[in-house]
Amino acid sequence: MSKPHNSPSKPGDLPNAIRERLFGVWRLVSTEQRMADGTCRPSRKFGPNGVGFLFYSHPNHMCAVLVDPRRAPWKSEDDPTPEELRTTFDHFNAYSGTFEIDPQESSVAHYIEIGIVPNETGESAKRYYKFVDEQLILRVAPPLPDGMLEYTLTWARVTS
Numbered sequence: 001m002s003k004p005h006n007s008p009s010k011p012g013d014l015p016n017a018i019r020e021r022l023f024g025v026w027r028l029v030s031t032e033q034r035m036a037d038g039t040c041r042p043s044r045k046f047g048p049n050g051v052g053f054l055f056y057s058h059p060n061h062m063c064a065v066l067v068d069p070r071r072a073p074w075k076s077e078d079d080p081t082p083e084e085l086r087t088t089f090d091h092f093n094a095y096s097g098t099f100e101i102d103p104q105e106s107s108v109a110h111y112i113e114i115g116i117v118p119n120e121t122g123e124s125a126k127r128y129y130k131f132v133d134e135q136l137i138l139r140v141a142p143p144l145p146d147g148m149l150e151y152t153l154t155w156a157r158v159t160s
Helices: 016-022 082-090
Strands: 024-035 051-057 061-067 092-102 107-115 124-132 135-140 148-157
Touching: 016 092, 051 148, 082 092
Parallel strands: none
Antiparallel strands: 024 051, 024 148, 051 061, 061 092, 092 107, 107 124, 124 135, 135 148
16 A cells, blocks of 8 residues: 555546446445465455445545445344454455546546544555456555465446
């Protein structure tokens, strides 16, 4: 992750077609990690049926929330055990901030202002985007974990 600069794109700077296709609410369809050994698997963090929402709004705000729905409920909402908290953290991610689109390389950078991982505050997360029909495909930019060649998240637009 690289440090963000303080001049995210303004909507008027973006090609209209890209801006209009990206803005809105997206629901996670799937995650896929392509491994160096030739196998593919869903994200270990969110599981095969991960649930998530991704929001892009004017002028340049974003928010992402993803979870593995198989997490067990806590015995006490007011007093979770250390193990319950660890399981929640291990299978949940959320962050928000601003974003900037680079239409030349078909990428979007998420500039993290708040998130579940404190170390990521002030960092950026780059994703390469493409649209396939009504889906948004985001590919995580390197560096990736050892043994992972590609990590793709597929999103479907939420309609009313």
